[in-house]
Amino acid sequence: MGVLRTALYCRLSKDDMAQGDSESIKTQKAMLTQYAREHNFLVVEVYVDDGWSGLNFAGVR
Numbered sequence: 670m671g672v673l674r675t676a677l678y679c680r681l682s683k684d685d686m687a688q689g690d691s692e693s694i695k696t697q698k699a700m701l702t703q704y705a706r707e708h709n710f711l712v713v714e715v716y717v718d719d720g721w722s723g724l725n726f727a728g729v730r
Contacts, residue, residue, distance in 0.1 A: 676714040677701040 679697040694717055705712050 672711045673709065674713050675705060675710040676716060677705070677712055678716045678718075680718040 677698065679694050679701070681691055681693060698715065698717075702712060704710075
């Protein structure tokens with residue numbers, strides 16, 4: 670089997686509204702990167718929505 674390519678996606682936790690990369694973003698990046706490494710995924714891109722919580726979708730249909 671060849672190398673599996675993947676992208677990581679991290680989104681701000683509603684409990685962590687810090688400036689810059691929040692602690693939840695840092696934690697998500699670290700955990701996802703470790704998982705990818707352990708399972709032989711090649712991370713080709715990391716997408717981050719820091720400052721954009723799922724709560725922003727409230728009321729959107």
